[in-house]
Amino acid sequence: MSDVTDRPVWRSVDGEPLSADSDALVVEEPLEIRCGGEAVSVTMRTPGHDRELALGFLVSEGVLADPASVRDIVQSAGGPAANVIDVRPAPGVTLDLARLTRHVFTSSSCGLCGKTAIEAVHHHLPPLDDDVMVNAFTLLSLPAVLRFHQTAFARTGGLHAAAVFDPNGSLVVLREDVGRHNAVDKVLGYGFAAGLLPWCGHILLVSGRASFEIVQKALAARIPTVAAVSAPSSLAVSFADESNQTLVGFLRGERLNVYTHPRRIYFAD
Amino acid sequence: MSDVTDRPVWRSVDGEPLSADSDALVVEEPLEIRCGGEAVSVTMRTPGHDRELALGFLVSEGVLADPASVRDIVQSAGGPAANVIDVRPAPGVTLDLARLTRHVFTSSSCGLCGKTAIEAVHHHLPPLDDDVMVNAFTLLSLPAVLRFHQTAFARTGGLHAAAVFDPNGSLVVLREDVGRHNAVDKVLGYGFAAGLLPWCGHILLVSGRASFEIVQKALAARIPTVAAVSAPSSLAVSFADESNQTLVGFLRGERLNVYTHPRRIYFAD
Numbered sequence: 292m293s294d295v296t297d298r299p300v301w302r303s304v305d306g307e308p309l310s311a312d313s314d315a316l317v318v319e320e321p322l323e324i325r326c327g328g329e330a331v332s333v334t335m336r337t338p339g340h341d342r343e344l345a346l347g348f349l350v351s352e353g354v355l356a357d358p359a360s361v362r363d364i365v366q367s368a369g370g371p372a373a374n375v376i377d378v379r380p381a382p383g384v385t386l387d388l389a390r391l392t393r394h395v396f397t398s399s400s401c402g403l404c405g406k407t408a409i410e411a412v413h414h415h416l417p418p419l420d421d422d423v424m425v426n427a428f429t430l431l432s433l434p435a436v437l438r439f440h441q442t443a444f445a446r447t448g449g450l451h452a453a454a455v456f457d458p459n460g461s462l463v464v465l466r467e468d469v470g471r472h473n474a475v476d477k478v479l480g481y482g483f484a485a486g487l488l489p490w491c492g493h494i495l496l497v498s499g500r501a502s503f504e505i506v507q508k509a510l511a512a513r514i515p516t517v518a519a520v521s522a523p524s525s526l527a528v529s530f531a532d533e534s535n536q537t538l539v540g541f542l543r544g545e546r547l548n549v550y551t552h553p554r555r556i557y558f559a560d
Numbered sequence: 561m562s563d564v565t566d567r568p569v570w571r572s573v574d575g576e577p578l579s580a581d582s583d584a585l586v587v588e589e590p591l592e593i594r595c596g597g598e599a600v601s602v603t604m605r606t607p608g609h610d611r612e613l614a615l616g617f618l619v620s621e622g623v624l625a626d627p628a629s630v631r632d633i634v635q636s637a638g639g640p641a642a643n644v645i646d647v648r649p650a651p652g653v654t655l656d657l658a659r660l661t662r663h664v665f666t667s668s669s670c671g672l673c674g675k676t677a678i679e680a681v682h683h684h685l686p687p688l689d690d691d692v693m694v695n696a697f698t699l700l701s702l703p704a705v706l707r708f709h710q711t712a713f714a715r716t717g718g719l720h721a722a723a724v725f726d727p728n729g730s731l732v733v734l735r736e737d738v739g740r741h742n743a744v745d746k747v748l749g750y751g752f753a754a755g756l757l758p759w760c761g762h763i764l765l766v767s768g769r770a771s772f773e774i775v776q777k778a779l780a781a782r783i784p785t786v787a788a789v790s791a792p793s794s795l796a797v798s799f800a801d802e803s804n805q806t807l808v809g810f811l812r813g814e815r816l817n818v819y820t821h822p823r824r825i826y827f828a829d
Contacts, residue, residue: 296794301818301825303696309822316819319772319793320674335772335795371673404640405589427572448810449769449791469771469793500718502738503588503604522718524588524738525565526604541717549570550585553578556570 294318294337294443294450294467317449319469324348325377326386336473337443337450338373340466341366343480344473345376350483351476351508352391353415358486360384405526408503409533416510419535423492425516427547427558429460433496434520434543440465441498451498453478455514458492471499475508482512489513496520501527501540510534516555518542523550563587563606563712563719563736586718588738593617594646595655605742606712606719607642609735610635612749613742614645618655619752620745620777622684627755629653674795677772678802685779688804692761694785696816696827698729702765703789703812709734710767720767722747724783727761740768744777751781758782765789770796770809779803785824787811792819 296318301309317337324332324345331354336344342364349355359381366376380386437454444450444467453474454465466477475497482488494516495509501519503526509517510530517531518539528550531538537555540548549556569583586606593601593614600623605613611633618624628650635645649655706723713719713736722743723734735746744766751757763785764778770788772795778786779799786800787808797819800807806824809817818825 298794298797298819301822302815303818303825303827304815306697306700306814306827308827309696309818309825314817314819316792316794316797319795321677371676374673404643407640408590427578428575431575447791449793469769500738522716523585524718525567525585526588528567528585545575546571546573548583549572549578550567550583553570556572556578558572558575558577 294339295446315446317443317447317469321374323375325375326354326388327380328377329388331388331391334470334473336470337468340477340480341373341376343466343477343484344468345378345480346483347476347478347480347508349378349386350479350488351511353412353511354386354388354391355483358483360386405503405529408526409530412507412510412530413533416507416534418533419510419513419515421491421515421535423458423515423555424557425458425492425494425537425555426460427556428560429456429458430494430516430518430539430542430547430556431545432460433494433518436460436462437465437496437498437520441467443467444498450474453495453497455482455490455512456494456496458494460494463487463490463493471497471502472504472508474498475505479508479512491515494518496542500524501538503527503530506530506534506536506538510536518547563608564715584715586712586716586738590643592644594644595623595657596649597646598657600657603739603742605739606737609746609749610642610645612735612746612753613737614647614749615752616745616747616749616777618647619748619757620780622681622780623655623657624752627752629655674772674798677795678799681776681779681799682803685776687802688779688782688784690760690784690804692727692784692824693826694727694761694763694806694824695729696825697829698725698727699763699785699787699808699811699816699825700814701729702763702787705729705731706734706765706767706789710736712736713767719743722767723765724751724759724781725763725765727763729763732756732759732762740766740771741773741777743767744774748777748781760784763787765811769793770807772796772799775799775803775805775807779805787816 300314451471468474501523570578720740770792
């Protein structure tokens with residue numbers, strides 16, 4: 292399946308009457324993720340890299356940690372069945388589906404708040420414990436790389452992007468999706484399948500805002516530095532703070548804001 | 561609870577070393593929505609207008625249609641318990657929780673695709689059947705109104721907005737949230753609680769992109785015209801097309817793109 296599709300459009304500019312044209316739109320389709328045959332999530336995603344999306348989702352939920360625990364991934368090649376993907380565990384492996392975040396949340400009977408949400412994640416994804424540093428000038432160079440590789444966004448204006456860079460600022464992987472969390476899951480799934488995790492000293496950059504969910508997914512991949520082109524939320528900051536992650540926001544032009552653990556940032560040409 | 565919170569920040573501009581400051585961040589906290597005591601959803605939202613959020617969520621999922629079916633809404637005033645809200649049905653009313661979209665999707669055993677997702681929604685939310693028109697110049701005037709009222713966005717850069725306008729372009733309600741779908745749910749919940757639904761001839765405007773979910777929520781409120789400041793997805797267009805909704809994208813400056821049912825748009829000063 293393609294990530295971009297052409298559709299009719301009627302345009303008006305400067306109050307002129309509508310004129311028929313066509314427009315490139317980002318494709319959005321549901322994907323049902325199954326684990327050993329059991330449906331665990333339905334997400335609206337941009338088709339492509341579905342195997343990475345399914346793996347990354349399960350990694351970020353703490354269900355998968357070892358590539359050897361996966362026997363295979365089953366997805367039909369076309370038709371509606373291509374929107375169902377099943378990650379099947381290796382023989383003898385039992386995956387703990389109860390770890391899925393949604394379950395963690397909805398089984399909480401004593402109320403929940405940001406603090407308990409953070410504790411629930413740290414129960415299976417402990418905070419980082421490293422003294423990795425990152426050069427501010429490396430960070431400042433990353434948004435231009437992101438934009439350069441955002442091919443589908445350039446055509447549609449409708450896609451989020453997530454990318455992982457190594458400590459020197461070299462691009463490791465970039466993925467686009469109509470959903471920001473899906474773009475991050477695809478990036479994680481790539482790293483998981485390629486045996487690259489944990490991503491010590493690496494940097495996750497997202498094209499938009501940084502929410503709790505984004506920083507949590509970075510922690511699952513053990514990424515110490517999370518950067519966003521736009522604003523972080525309060526819970527993203529609280530989570531990064533307690534997870535020993537450096538959270539950078541408004542990374543654009545010649546500026547950046549550091550919201551947590553600025554000790555990691557240094558300035559050297 | 562507040563929708564904006566101040567946090568420490570370390571800023572760097574033009575490669576200068578970090579300097580400590582403070583920054584206003586949008587608040588993100590989980591909300592567990594219950595229906596008659598049963599947990600039906602956990603969403604990361606910006607606190608405030610939680611009753612509207614819960615009602616709007618249930619309206620958009622097809623669970624609630626009549627304000628008289630709600631006995632009361634229970635939420636603690638403070639502490640973590642304030643992040644749990646329970647919509648309790650009136651005596652004798654049984655709400656059909658199986659209608660929840662997530663259930664519709666995950667119980668589908670024969671695969672799923674955009675087409676089946678649309679059919680699943682139309683099963684409980686039929687397409688519109690009206691001949692309402694909308695003035696293009698009215699549409700072009702709306703983004704400025706949205707920006708003027710986006711007070712929290714102006715302070716944080718981290719919020720989505722959704723607003724409903726009447727057929728003359730007068731603002732009925734505007735809500736902001738860290739999640740776009742939450743902003744739309746809050747708007748719907750306001751209309752539901754105030755007895756304003758169905759919103760015949762009205763316009764829904766969202767600050768960002770238009771996804772399947774946004775257009776579906778508009779249909780639940782019977783809104784015929786959905787406008788987005790940014791791009792629509794392919795499935796948003798397919799859904800609007802089959803639901804007899806006019807979907808407008810890239811509504812900004814002096815331009816607009818009409819993706820479905822342009823018959824509703826006319827030009828008159």
